[in-house]
Amino acid sequence: xxxxxxxxxxxxxxxxxxxxxxxxxxxxxxxxxxxxxxxxxxxxxxxxxxxxxxxxxxxxxxxxxxxxxxxxxxxxxxxxxxxxxxxxxxxxxxxxxxxxxxxxxxxxxxxxxxxxxxxxxxxxxxxxxxxxxxxxxxxxxxxxxxxxxxxxxxxxxxxxxxxxxxxxxxxxxxxxxxxxxxxxxxxxxxxxxxxxxxxxxxxxxxxxxxxxxxxxxxxxxxxxxxxxxxxxxxxxxxxxx
Amino acid sequence: xxxxxxxxxxxxxxxxxxxxxxxxxxxxxxxxxxxxxxxxxxxxxxxxxxxxxxxxxxxxxxxxxxxxxxxxxxxxxxxxxxxxxxxxxxxxxxxxxxxxxxxxxxxxxxxxxxxxxxxxxxxxxxxxxxxxxxxxxxxxxxxxxxxxxxxxxxxxxxxxxxxxxxxxxxxxxxxxxxxxxxxxxxxxxxxxxxxxxxxxxxxxxxxxxxxxxxxxxxxxxxxxxxxxxxxxxxxxxxxxxxxxxxxxxxxxxxxxxxxxxxxxxxxxxxxxxxxxxxxxxxxxxxxxxxxxxxxxxxxxxxxxxxxxxxxxxxxxxxxxxxxxxxxxxxxxxxxxxxxxxxxxxxxxxxxxxxxxxxxxxxxxxxxxxxxxxxxxxxxxxxxxxxxxxxxxxxxxxxxxxxxxxxxxxxxxxxxxxxxxxxxxxxxxxxxxxxxxxxxxxxxxxx
Numbered sequence: 001x002x003x004x005x006x007x008x009x010x011x012x013x014x015x016x017x018x019x020x021x022x023x024x025x026x027x028x029x030x031x032x033x034x035x036x037x038x039x040x041x042x043x044x045x046x047x048x049x050x051x052x053x054x055x056x057x058x059x060x061x062x063x064x065x066x067x068x069x070x071x072x073x074x075x076x077x078x079x080x081x082x083x084x085x086x087x088x089x090x091x092x093x094x095x096x097x098x099x100x101x102x103x104x105x106x107x108x109x110x111x112x113x114x115x116x117x118x119x120x121x122x123x124x125x126x127x128x129x130x131x132x133x134x135x136x137x138x139x140x141x142x143x144x145x146x147x148x149x150x151x152x153x154x155x156x157x158x159x160x161x162x163x164x165x166x167x168x169x170x171x172x173x174x175x176x177x178x179x180x181x182x183x184x185x186x187x188x189x190x191x192x193x194x195x196x197x198x199x200x201x202x203x204x205x206x207x208x209x210x211x212x213x214x215x216x217x218x219x220x221x222x223x224x225x226x227x228x229x230x231x232x233x234x235x236x237x238x239x240x241x
Numbered sequence: 242x243x244x245x246x247x248x249x250x251x252x253x254x255x256x257x258x259x260x261x262x263x264x265x266x267x268x269x270x271x272x273x274x275x276x277x278x279x280x281x282x283x284x285x286x287x288x289x290x291x292x293x294x295x296x297x298x299x300x301x302x303x304x305x306x307x308x309x310x311x312x313x314x315x316x317x318x319x320x321x322x323x324x325x326x327x328x329x330x331x332x333x334x335x336x337x338x339x340x341x342x343x344x345x346x347x348x349x350x351x352x353x354x355x356x357x358x359x360x361x362x363x364x365x366x367x368x369x370x371x372x373x374x375x376x377x378x379x380x381x382x383x384x385x386x387x388x389x390x391x392x393x394x395x396x397x398x399x400x401x402x403x404x405x406x407x408x409x410x411x412x413x414x415x416x417x418x419x420x421x422x423x424x425x426x427x428x429x430x431x432x433x434x435x436x437x438x439x440x441x442x443x444x445x446x447x448x449x450x451x452x453x454x455x456x457x458x459x460x461x462x463x464x465x466x467x468x469x470x471x472x473x474x475x476x477x478x479x480x481x482x483x484x485x486x487x488x489x490x491x492x493x494x495x496x497x498x499x500x501x502x503x504x505x506x507x508x509x510x511x512x513x514x515x516x517x518x519x520x521x522x523x524x525x526x527x528x529x530x531x532x533x534x535x536x537x538x539x540x541x542x543x544x545x546x547x548x549x550x551x552x553x554x555x556x557x558x559x560x561x562x563x564x565x566x567x568x569x570x571x572x573x574x575x576x577x578x579x580x581x582x583x584x585x586x587x588x589x590x591x592x593x594x595x596x597x598x599x600x601x602x603x604x605x606x607x608x609x610x611x612x613x614x615x616x617x618x619x620x621x622x623x624x625x626x627x628x629x630x631x632x633x634x635x636x637x638x639x640x641x642x643x644x645x646x647x648x649x650x651x652x653x654x655x656x657x658x659x660x661x662x663x664x665x666x667x668x669x670x671x672x673x674x675x676x677x678x679x680x681x682x683x684x685x686x687x
Contacts, residue, residue, distance in 0.1 A: 021599070025631050031633075230641070
């Protein structure tokens with residue numbers, strides 16, 4: 001039986017807008033195919049795991065306060081995460097997780113939280129807490145080899161700049177910056193995004209892209225995605241009309 | 242200028258009344274613009290004001306506190322219809338003030354939206370603030386929960402009136418530490434009840450000390466993050482309760498608070514917390530004990546809060562769930578009930594629901610017992626269907642019918658016990674659809 005191993009970091013602190021649901025969806029889609037999906041959790045004050053033994057590292061989003069709390073701990077994991085990433089471990093990062101892999105995150109009070117600097121982008125939150133990018137978002141992406149429209153929900157103050165390889169093009173909503181054109185950050189083993197919802201709930205192709213990557217490109221048996229696709233189509237019809 | 246604004250406001254109320262419209266919010270919105278966003282500042286209120294805020298339970302607690310004073314013979318003004326923003330409170334006061342803006346009453350009891358507490362009470366002098374709890378709810382309207390709590394904390398820094406706080410909710414109790422000079426901070430607390438757990442059962446907020454960032458230690462969790470907590474580093478959570486609910490038995494249901502045993506109509510741990518808050522206000526204001534007994538023991542909730550309908554011979558319970566905590570409580574009640582049942586889940590994403598529906602992923606569906614079928618409806622019927630499916634529930638037992646009448650028809654098709662969960666804007670349309678079904682089918686049978 002094939003197996004994938006996921007490390008879910010700071011599940012108890014970074015979990016906004018159903019982000020933990022992404023783990024539930026990945027394990028559901030594995031289970032339906034007879035793939036074993038083992039999810040380990042890591043949080044502050046725990047002994048550092050061997051990051052490289054995981055097929056995927058997942059970090060969700062959190063409020064400013066929670067992000068400040070985990071920032072130092074995350075920095076102490078820098079070498080381990082960087083090594084895993086270079087060895088091909090998939091990084092799946094939402095919102096706060098996305099921001100903290102860049103150079104830095106400057107919050108609304110001007111506090112600068114250093115990021116891991118794995119990627120060149122950086123994030124600045126506007127001084128007014130009222131200025132947030134909030135709402136449904138539609139993004140067109142071709143990472144699966146086919147052009148698909150994916151749907152999620154964004155809610156972030158942070159404006160992420162200097163993205164060279166985005167996840168996709170914004171068709172509705174904001175994306176990396178207010179009224180922006182691009183959303184997220186992508187490499188073959190990195191999906192970083194502001195899309196909550198949870199992101200995978202309406203975008204099964206993205207879930208399968210990650211599962212397939214973790215299984216080293218294996219062909220996946222098809223699942224009935226009728227509910228998921230109907231769900232997305234309802235939103236696409238509403239938002240792109 | 243103020244007199245002119247009052248006059249304009251009163252004319253608008255009259256016109257709306259003439260057209261038989263409920264003047265619940267619109268006059269306030271117009272005055273909000275005319276008064277440069279300070280629509281509550283034109284009123285003169287000499288009597289004490291009690292405000293009630295929090296994510297869950299505001300309406301119930303406000304109604305009960307209003308009754309405490311009403312039954313004590315006081316002339317009170319309260320926002321019964323739940324218009325709880327600054328504009329709603331402005332519209333309410335417009336109806337009761339004279340032409341100079343003076344509001345005549347013995348007491349104002351005002352349900353107030355969490356984000357509007359600092360707005361309204363920078364303009365009106367508040368005597369007592371009751372804060373019930375903070376849960377994820379309509380987060381996208383308010384930004385993040387932390388922002389919301391900080392707003393109230395900012396207000397509490399200079400507030401010297403009575404603060405009645407849920408001492409078992411770290412998100413709420415932290416407000417009590419904002420103004421060290423305020424000697425009027427009072428916490429209510431409840432002892433462990435039968436379904437309390439040693440570890441956390443449902444996704445939640447505030448598991449870390451807001452003052453030093455350490456994980457909070459819990460003696461027990463009543464539900465979600467509500468329970469007896471302490472920060473072992475800085476002592477946050479170590480306080481002397483003003484009033485404690487004990488001997489909680491939800492089967493009967495009974496509980497004791499401040500040495501008096503109450504027998505409320507509704508047996509949920511929520512209700513115990515709400516009524517303990519009511520008992521705290523009664524204690525503070527020296528309400529006669531027989532009046533407090535009457536209010537707490539007779540209070541019943543309607544309007545889709547554990548409301549029963551008969552679809553022919555199929556007993557159906559409807560409950561509002563506007564956030565995961567509410568939904569988890571309904572699932573607990575459903576699971577604790579013996580026998581098979583069918584569930585209808587109605588999910589909308591209108592503005593008042595907060596547009597976002599991702600909170601459904603924080604509902605713990607792993608406890609789904611003896612549920613033989615699920616029907617989903619509402620503007621986000623598919624989202625809840627996907628969510629239930631991914632929890633491991635058999636997809637072939639899920640039917641999606643966005644239209645409510647169709648969904649109720651489908652639900653009533655099979656015999657047996659039914660449960661209906663509806664979120665905020667879905668609850669009234671769902672009640673209406675259930676009533677339409679009942680009317681249609683009783684007409685047919687006679």
